[in-house]
Amino acid sequence: MGNGTSIGRVRGLGSSHEGTHHWLTARLTAVGNLVLITFIVVSLALLPDYSYATVRGWVARPLPSIALILTMINTFTHARMGVQVMLEDYVHEEGGKIAAWLLVNIVPFAAAAFGILSVLRIALGGA
Amino acid sequence: MAQTRKARPISPHLQIWRWGPAMLVSILHRITGNGLAFGGLGLLLWWIGALASGAEAYQTFLDWVWLGTDGGLQTVTSLLGKVVLVGLTWAFFQHAASGIRHLILDIGAGYELETNARWSSLTIVFSILLTIAFWAFVLLR
Numbered sequence A: 001m002g003n004g005t006s007i008g009r010v011r012g013l014g015s016s017h018e019g020t021h022h023w024l025t026a027r028l029t030a031v032g033n034l035v036l037i038t039f040i041v042v043s044l045a046l047l048p049d050y051s052y053a054t055v056r057g058w059v060a061r062p063l064p065s066i067a068l069i070l071t072m073i074n075t076f077t078h079a080r081m082g083v084q085v086m087l088e089d090y091v092h093e094e095g096g097k098i099a100a101w102l103l104v105n106i107v108p109f110a111a112a113a114f115g116i117l118s119v120l121r122i123a124l125g126g127a
Numbered sequence B: 001m002a003q004t005r006k007a008r009p010i011s012p013h014l015q016i017w018r019w020g021p022a023m024l025v026s027i028l029h030r031i032t033g034n035g036l037a038f039g040g041l042g043l044l045l046w047w048i049g050a051l052a053s054g055a056e057a058y059q060t061f062l063d064w065v066w067l068g069t070d071g072g073l074q075t076v077t078s079l080l081g082k083v084v085l086v087g088l089t090w091a092f093f094q095h096a097a098s099g100i101r102h103l104i105l106d107i108g109a110g111y112e113l114e115t116n117a118r119w120s121s122l123t124i125v126f127s128i129l130l131t132i133a134f135w136a137f138v139l140l141r
Helices: A006-012 A021-046 A052-060 A062-090 A094-123 B021-053 B055-067 B073-106 B113-140
Strands: none
Touching: A021 A062, A021 B073, A021 B113, A052 A062, A052 A094, A052 B021, A052 B055, A062 A094, A062 B021, A094 B021, B021 B055, B021 B073, B021 B113, B055 B073, B073 B113
């Protein structure tokens, strides 16, 4: 990490070698979640009923489907980082760390892919 | 050395501490966040997956999580489903309020003891009020 000069600090990016990227991404996705989840919660509360036709019809509209796809990316990114920090705090054995590393790097991506595909199936009218 | 010494302040210690608003809100942020990550996102995927799969799958989701139409085990899960859904909305409002508090703390504001305790307590008031307001609106309108 250099000898304390500014350029040295930038080159090394600290002990994690990624600077404040994790911290900043957590904040960015937090703000994104505030907007997206508020939109979804308010929209769902305002639906006239929760029948299949009504709810599916709502999801199929452009703005809700875009919001839901962004939600799948944004919430899973945010949740992945939060769960990672939690596991870093509580899991101390090597085996557990490997399991946690696998969980945090595989499950959120698979889950988000499933969520995005589901929204697309509804939005594009396929069965 | 003869002078009497005043009682020294006791440092926080693993076994010597008491709950304060900031501590409570801090651990609630982690609990609600992880609850939303596993419970909330899990339920979100079940919901959107069922909705994409067709009317029958969506009805199955509703029956197990909310309606309990077929009785038996569904009676139990639909009751649990209501508790979990109300819990998740509270968790969202608590995590959101606490998160906004963190964004403010990140710019270096709100660290004075009294201010910090007040805003910590207010996140809890906010989350409980909004949970009540949300469900009152959905169920009573």
